[in-house]
Amino acid sequence: xxxxxxxxxxxxxxxxxxxxxxxxxxxxxxxxxxxxxxxxxxxxxxxxxxxxxxxxxxxxxxxxxxxxxx
Amino acid sequence: xxxxxxxxxxxxxxxxxxxxxxxxxxxxxxxxxxxxxxxxxxxxxxxxxxxxxxxxxxxxxxxxxxxxxxxxxxxxxxxxxxxxxxxxxxxxxxxxxxxxxxxxxxxxxxxxxxxxxxxxxxxxxxxxxxxxxxxxxxxxxxxxxxxxxxxxxxxxxxxxxxxxxxxxxxxxxxxxxxxxxxxxxxxxxxxxxxxxxxxxxxxxxxxxxxxxxxxxxxxx
Numbered sequence: 521x522x523x524x525x526x527x528x529x530x531x532x533x534x535x536x537x538x539x540x541x542x543x544x545x546x547x548x549x550x551x552x553x554x555x556x557x558x559x560x561x562x563x564x565x566x567x568x569x570x571x572x573x574x575x576x577x578x579x580x581x582x583x584x585x586x587x588x589x590x
Numbered sequence: 591x592x593x594x595x596x597x598x599x600x601x602x603x604x605x606x607x608x609x610x611x612x613x614x615x616x617x618x619x620x621x622x623x624x625x626x627x628x629x630x631x632x633x634x635x636x637x638x639x640x641x642x643x644x645x646x647x648x649x650x651x652x653x654x655x656x657x658x659x660x661x662x663x664x665x666x667x668x669x670x671x672x673x674x675x676x677x678x679x680x681x682x683x684x685x686x687x688x689x690x691x692x693x694x695x696x697x698x699x700x701x702x703x704x705x706x707x708x709x710x711x712x713x714x715x716x717x718x719x720x721x722x723x724x725x726x727x728x729x730x731x732x733x734x735x736x737x738x739x740x741x742x743x744x745x746x747x748x749x750x751x752x753x754x755x756x757x758x759x760x761x762x763x764x765x766x767x768x769x770x771x772x773x774x775x776x777x778x779x780x781x782x783x784x785x786x787x788x789x790x791x792x793x794x795x796x797x798x799x800x801x802x803x804x805x806x807x808x809x810x
Contacts, residue, residue: 545618561612568608572601575792579597582799589806 600788607631607782617772621690628686629771630778634786635679636704640746641787642672642794643711647739650732660802662728665735667797669714675790676708691756700757703745710738 611630619626649665652658683701684694695701717734721727750757771779 545620545623547616547618547624557612561609564608564612565605568605575796576597578796579792582796582803585803586799589803 596788597792600785600792603781603785604789605785607634607778607785610778611782614774614778616775625686625690626775628682629775630782632679632682632686633779634783635675635682636746637783638786638790639672639675639679640742642668642675642790643739643742645791645794646672647735650735653728653732657725657728659724659728662732663801663805664794664798665732666718667801668794669711669735671790671794671797673708673711673715675786676704676711680704680708696756698756699753700746700750700755703749707738707742707745710741714738 607630611627616624616626646665646668649661649668653661653665687696687701688694691698714731714734718727718731721730
């Protein structure tokens with residue numbers, strides 16, 4: 521089991537090293553593999569979902585008011 | 591929930607563009623580097639703005655054949671939301687320009703063109719505020735809106751194509767050609783555009799309904 525684990529890790533590392541070394545133009549590929557870019561994506565998603573939930577709650581309130589005024 | 595499908599669609603498309611926009615590989619270009627990903631967030635603002643302004647134009651034209659004030663309300667609210675989206679587009683564009691073109695504001699035709707169009711629509715809002723009588727206000731605003739829309743198209747879509755511009759797709763060549771975007775980028779970009787148009791439409795829809803309630807309360 522540990523050997524498989526080791527092999528897997530080294531394969532992953534090779535993949536990652538390959539990603540970095542293959543670039544001539546500087547890109548954030550390293551960032552994406554281990555630079556925690558996923559955290560940024562999640563933060564943005566949380567903000568976006570928050571805004572959307574807020575929009576839905578306004579939507580509901582407006583619907584209620586429409587019922588009242590009708 | 592059945593009639594809310596387009597709101598859900600907008601949310602899913604934008605959410606997809608956030609995830610895909612950060613994680614899917616993009617073409618490697620000098621100067622642009624990773625900022626090419628701004629394409630997924632900056633440009634949809636302009637598309638959503640133009641979609642809403644076009645919606646506003648249709649409502650203004652419809653208003654002029656029948657003088658139904660609720661149509662004027664739709665035109666008014668969509669101009670307001672589109673101004674908000676345009677301001678976001680301008681701000682994000684300025685930030686992007688600072689780090690690629692080296693200045694927050696260049697004398698690029700497209701920048702000045704969009705600034706003029708935004709000012710034209712600010713004038714629409716001011717014009718509305720300056721007329722007391724509801725019916726007169728609606729009529730003058732509707733006519734002005736047609737003029738403003740034509741100006742916006744001329745300044746954003748026509749003039750930038752006739753001269754040189756830092757923006758891709760200007761100075762003769764069609765926008766979004768193979769030099770600017772590859773197919774993986776399109777797979778994120780177009781969903782983002784549709785998604786943001788739908789989100790913009792949703793906010794506009796809310797504003798229209800709130801204004802309708804206010805009007806009913808005022809005249810009840």
